[in-house]
Amino acid sequence: MAPTTLITALMIYYGYVATRGRFWYFGIDLEAMDLTVQELILYGTETIWLPLAAVLLLILAFAGIHMLHLRLIESGSRPRLLRAAGAVTLAGGVALIVRAAVGVVVPEVAREESAGVTPLSLSMGALLAAYGGYVLVKSWNRPRWVNILAILATSGLIMAGAVWATNSFAWAFGVGRAVSITQRLEAYPEVVIDTAERLEILAGPVRMQPLPGPKGRKLKYRYRGMRLLTEAGGRLFLVPGRWTSSSGTLVLPYNADIRIQFLPLP
Template sequence: MDDGGGGEREDSGLSQRLRSWAPAIAPVTILSALLFYFGYVSSRALYEYFGIDVDTIGLGTQDYIMRSPQPLLVPVLLLTLLGAGGLLLHAAIHRRITNVGLPPRRIRRLIGAAKVTGAVVLAAAIVLLFAYGLVREWAAYSLVTPLLVITGGGLATYAWRLSDLIGEAPWDGPATRTPAHADPGAMLRRTGRFMIYVLIVTAVFWVTATVAQWSGRGQARDTAVYLGRLPRVILDTKERLYLRSLVVEESRLPDAEGQTFRYRYRRLRLLVIGQDRMFLVPEVWSAGNSTLIIPIDGSVRIQFQFQNDAP
């Protein structure tokens, strides 16, 4: 008679595997969420240029993730280079303090200057945040403000880190540390550092989202300049569309028995295709043009033309 021990062992093994996978699952989930967000921001800016709300296209999560590498490429490269440079700079400063032994008065003077500079830069960022209603039309606002937060917060936190490093230096003698519960200011300092860390992470997120938005708008303008790169479409309809564009060519199809399509439209390009519809634009950009939404069903007939490039 089975006492259930086998089932318990199987459950235990599954639990152990899940626990071993947990450290990898969490970062992958966070990364996927970030890729989705930046792909969405970039796509929204791209299709908004053509008068389309991205939510009407019907793109899925995978579609947005696949569109995220381009807007994220420059920010990721910059963050990697800045991070590597920061680590090298910190290693050089740490080595100079511990091995060379700079005069403590000079070091404290430099740390004090870094703290003051960081506080001033953070104050400038706070002023810009509260003055949003006055300077929101400034094109660089959404980039300059978070960069000030990152710079000021980074200087302040690094100055604190150097202060801790000096506390361990040989010239200060044996370090006498007060327990956290006996030092009323310890909790306040930790809380202040934590809040600055949150500000820095939020500002990095803000900068990257701004770059993603600008990337989408830049891609939209590049697409508008070179609309001829998009797939060429010939559209047949049962009714006249009365398009505003002067670029699109309209012709009436000859009457024939069983023929239900009456009008043909040329010089259209496929901008994007959603779940059940296509978005077509004229092949030459004009401010008076509009995007044509075509359902993918039997109400229209669509042909895709070959490129005019002989093999």
């Protein structure tokens, strides 16, 4: 798989997870929004870069530590320090794997922890345990199949934990973005809505006034105080200017029964 194809697939997937978490906070099922692949990719661009940068920094740090380790081996100096470092690294890796196992077995731990703690413990624990074991038994003449099996098992655990952690991060990132939106709704365009029928607004500072005009006119009511959350699938997703968990989200289609005006920001 080409690197560009892999990055695009990651953007789509993590954009989907983060966007699902973002709109879940507002009570919207992402499947009902009919977002295009391009829109998911755009949402994914703000999600993928932080974990990608973290992985690259980790690779650089590990490469530097490994080069130092090889230099000490070639010089033949400080063998006790190498063995002690290997033992500490192995013990730290095992402790992290145990922590990951606790997070998997005990649901309460996973629910109350910060995003990604259990999967990152699995990935880092596997990496540290494998490298610590490598440092300790580097002189042991192991069969080739043992090396291959150890590499495959370690790589599998690292990848599983990394994908799991990034998935958890993407969801938490999406929910965090939603919370941030609710705290600065004044930065979003205000929407004035004229409708033929009365709207059921759950809560929030939304004002309704009858529209003056001749009897029998089609548009009879005007609503103010709504903010534009997003547009998708030919529909507007609107929230009150001061949003709470009881406010809900108003979904309006583009049709002849409504008239929409966007007011410029002050």
